[in-house]
Amino acid sequence: MSSTSEPPGEGGRTVGEVGERGILGEVFGVLAEHGAAAGSLRDVVVGPGDDTAHLRVRTGAVLATTDTMVRGQDWLDAWSTGQDVGEKIVTQNLADLASMGGRGTGVLVTLLCDRELPLAWCRDLTTGLARACSRAGVPVVGGDLSAAGPGVVAVSVTALGELAEGIPGAVLRSGARPGDVLAVSGPLGRSHAGLEQLRAGARQGRWVDHHLRPWVDLEQGPVAALAGATAMIDVSDGLGRDGGRVARASGVDLLLDEAAVDDLAARLAPELGLEAARRAVLGGGEEHELLATFPVGAVPTGWVVLGGAEQVQGEPTVRLGEQALDPDGGGWDHFGG
Amino acid sequence: MSSTSEPPGEGGRTVGEVGERGILGEVFGVLAEHGAAAGSLRDVVVGPGDDTAHLRVRTGAVLATTDTMVRGQDWLDAWSTGQDVGEKIVTQNLADLASMGGRGTGVLVTLLCDRELPLAWCRDLTTGLARACSRAGVPVVGGDLSAAGPGVVAVSVTALGELAEGIPGAVLRSGARPGDVLAVSGPLGRSHAGLEQLRAGARQGRWVDHHLRPWVDLEQGPVAALAGATAMIDVSDGLGRDGGRVARASGVDLLLDEAAVDDLAARLAPELGLEAARRAVLGGGEEHELLATFPVGAVPTGWVVLGGAEQVQGEPTVRLGEQALDPDGGGWDHFGG
Incomplete structure (x- = not known):
């Protein structure tokens, strides 16, 4: 499935075998390795582990956007590793913030998957998420895990951000004028x-x-x-x-x-x-x-x-x-x- | 499937038949009817339709939480209508904000579904989302639509909020003291x-x-x-x-x-x-x-x-x-x- 995953049935455990705590243990470990854990960034008042995240906002308003990638629809396992998927979905969400004149301040990640998904794929996904987040200086501040039917894997990211300093308002799609x-x-x-x-x-x-x-x-x-x-x-x-x-x-x-x-x-x-x-x-x-x-x-x-x-x-x-x-x-x- | 849906094959169209624009047309219509459209609330600087939402923040920090419901896992069509699912997922997200001492300011909604899903189910879902949002005075400010394999329906909500006025800090899980x-x-x-x-x-x-x-x-x-x-x-x-x-x-x-x-x-x-x-x-x-x-x-x-x-x-x-x-x-x- 992924070039760095242990294939299932050859000693690799599945997410169903390790359960929610096992998955989260992996996820938080990988995020910490890459400096994308919430505790490592200054604007996180409350990170993962409580009922909600709490993020400092300096500019008086928050930008928020969300995108989902679905196996078979937005990627094929034959072409994309879990790490590819993780990097791509963070980038596409942060590009939505950038296109308003913004920068990310935190992301929430939801993984919806089959119980048979190899834990190694989940670790790869987290590595990709962590690499892209780390490059952009944005922490993972929360998320959700849900089991789904056979073969289903979907990853959703919600990115929160702010307008960069000195920008009076978000740049909308509607402001182009003749002569521009x-x-x-x-x-x-x-x-x-x-x-x-x-x-x-x-x-x-x-x-x-x-x-x-x-x-x-x-x-x-x-x-x-x-x-x-x-x-x-x-x-x-x-x-x-x-x-x-x-x-x-x-x-x-x-x-x-x-x-x-x-x-x-x-x-x-x-x-x-x-x-x-x-x-x-x-x-x-x-x-x-x-x-x-x-x-x-x-x-x-x-x-x-x-x-x-x-x-x-x-x-x-x-x-x-x-x-x-x-x-x-x-x-x-x-x-x- | 839902008590108020036209069953598929009896004149009801599917989401695949009407496409992304058709679905969004239904969704925005239902939200507007219930007063849950973004334009109706004062803290929305930019609502759906641009690259990101932009929400005013009064208290210097934003609360953010997300939850997903999956058909067959979190609800059964035999028991729950689309409207039930919509109401429940908004309530459970807003309860996460409430348990920090917060109130909602906006939600993002993602629908991941089979192309064969009846459009009527999608309308029911939106009615449920809109009812719960309207009751709480929280607008739908954005979201995402994604197609998935046969039989898959999953609904994710990300709720953004703020601490209510006069509350110095979020109420965490960690503050209980002997004698409380x-x-x-x-x-x-x-x-x-x-x-x-x-x-x-x-x-x-x-x-x-x-x-x-x-x-x-x-x-x-x-x-x-x-x-x-x-x-x-x-x-x-x-x-x-x-x-x-x-x-x-x-x-x-x-x-x-x-x-x-x-x-x-x-x-x-x-x-x-x-x-x-x-x-x-x-x-x-x-x-x-x-x-x-x-x-x-x-x-x-x-x-x-x-x-x-x-x-x-x-x-x-x-x-x-x-x-x-x-x-x-x-x-x-x-x-x-």
């Missing part, structure tokens, strides 16, 4: 490129690694907010779909520059071919780079300019030259399939 | 009595209703904290198990008064018989009444005195007369079974 510059905090399409390579049989490589454990510079969220970003979102469902959300919320059209898209695609073209690379840039999800609009002249260093916001013409859309991107194309609907 | 009085905010054993009646074939009645939709006066949490409670927990896993948690965290023995236990049991005895009634009082979970210790003379009006805290003798235990209650008996381990 559209930019992204890093290259797009890497996660999709990795997914294509996994489908083609690859098991490692830089794009594969980015798909399994997307990593972006979350500090660019506060950087963008301080620079005056007017709207921001992280690219979790694709440039067309997430850009469309900003366009609709703001009541603008977003116009993508063909040369900028081609530049991004060129980085992926040697592996994917040019057409697939363009599709990866325009439609690839799970990137978690930040997509934002800025007043002219305010784009932070290192961001990639993609185009700009324009006066809306009819329904708000994302356009590449004259062509409107399908807001539901190349993206992801959990139920639409 | 042990008391509970209401009668115990009702949920267990209802479970026994469901097992015996009943489908309604006051204990059955309490099991399906436990309701307790959550305001007693702040009341107890203001009265000077030294330790507090809600009875989710049984008096033996939850009392044991307070005893161990505080390093005291808790001595239960036999007459007090008999008085509580007497209320249930006509339905259950005396012995089963005593087991319900001592071991019944999912009660969510608040169990707290107070300095002598500080027990709030309406609370039921159960005994007191004493100097520890060896391992901290909960004792009924000379008999130590098994800390793992009559309680609930999600994995131990």
Whole structure:
């Protein structure tokens, strides 16, 4: 199941065999090793072990977001280790905070699983959670364990955070104005490129690694907010779909520059071919780079300019030259399939 | 499945048929009807629809807790409607806040489900969530939807809250001192009595209703904290198990008064018989009444005195007369079974 797990039936114990206390013993041990235990961070008034966590709030308001990953739906055991899953789910939650101009202050983690799940997988998951939390300086402050039917494994993370100091308000999706510059905090399409390579049989490589454990510079969220970003979102469902959300919320059209898209695609073209690379840039999800609009002249260093916001013409859309991107194309609907 | 759901295959649509947007349309409609939508409450800076929620915090710190209910594990469709599940999971999360001396300020809800789940069940669930949230004055501020394999339905709630005004610190499990009085905010054993009646074939009645939709006066949490409670927990896993948690965290023995236990049991005895009634009082979970210790003379009006805290003798235990209650008996381990 996981490359570092003992396979079941070869001496590895299951979560059902060790019970709730046994699982928690493992979890708290791994968190402590990685400095992601609640006691190690200054803003935790009460950590795990009581009825609720209690976190200090400096800015007068708390950011809160939650995301779930489900085995077979959001990851395949053949491709992802427990550690991959743990890193990815923390990153995607923290990217949601970053895209408001925020930073994490604590996470709650829920594991829902089959009693037959190897304890080693649970330990791997915790290692991944702990690594990502530790890198971001965010403690695990609470959570829940629940047993579920055969084969079910689902991991939910709720991330709490605050706006970084000096940022007057959260950066919403709705603030883009005609004339703003559209930019992204890093290259797009890497996660999709990795997914294509996994489908083609690859098991490692830089794009594969980015798909399994997307990593972006979350500090660019506060950087963008301080620079005056007017709207921001992280690219979790694709440039067309997430850009469309900003366009609709703001009541603008977003116009993508063909040369900028081609530049991004060129980085992926040697592996994917040019057409697939363009599709990866325009439609690839799970990137978690930040997509934002800025007043002219305010784009932070290192961001990639993609185009700009324009006066809306009819329904708000994302356009590449004259062509409107399908807001539901190349993206992801959990139920639409 | 639910008494108010259209059964699948008789004209009822499934969540897979309406997709993510269709589900969210239903959900936001039901929340708005019940006044549990985020826009209706003053402390919501940013509600659902952006990357994260943003909630005003008045007291300098936020309380956060999470709980999951799984179909087949935490409820049976034959006994519980979607509405029952929605009410119960909000109540059990808010009871965790109350037991620290807190009140809710917002909840995040995650639904993980089979694509074949009837949309009507999802609507029922939302009605239950909205009813409980509305009663407590707490908005739904965000959440997540995820598809899962056949037959899987799981609902997670993360509740955020704050200490009530005038309370200097959260009431922990660890503050009980020898000489303190042990008391509970209401009668115990009702949920267990209802479970026994469901097992015996009943489908309604006051204990059955309490099991399906436990309701307790959550305001007693702040009341107890203001009265000077030294330790507090809600009875989710049984008096033996939850009392044991307070005893161990505080390093005291808790001595239960036999007459007090008999008085509580007497209320249930006509339905259950005396012995089963005593087991319900001592071991019944999912009660969510608040169990707290107070300095002598500080027990709030309406609370039921159960005994007191004493100097520890060896391992901290909960004792009924000379008999130590098994800390793992009559309680609930999600994995131990």
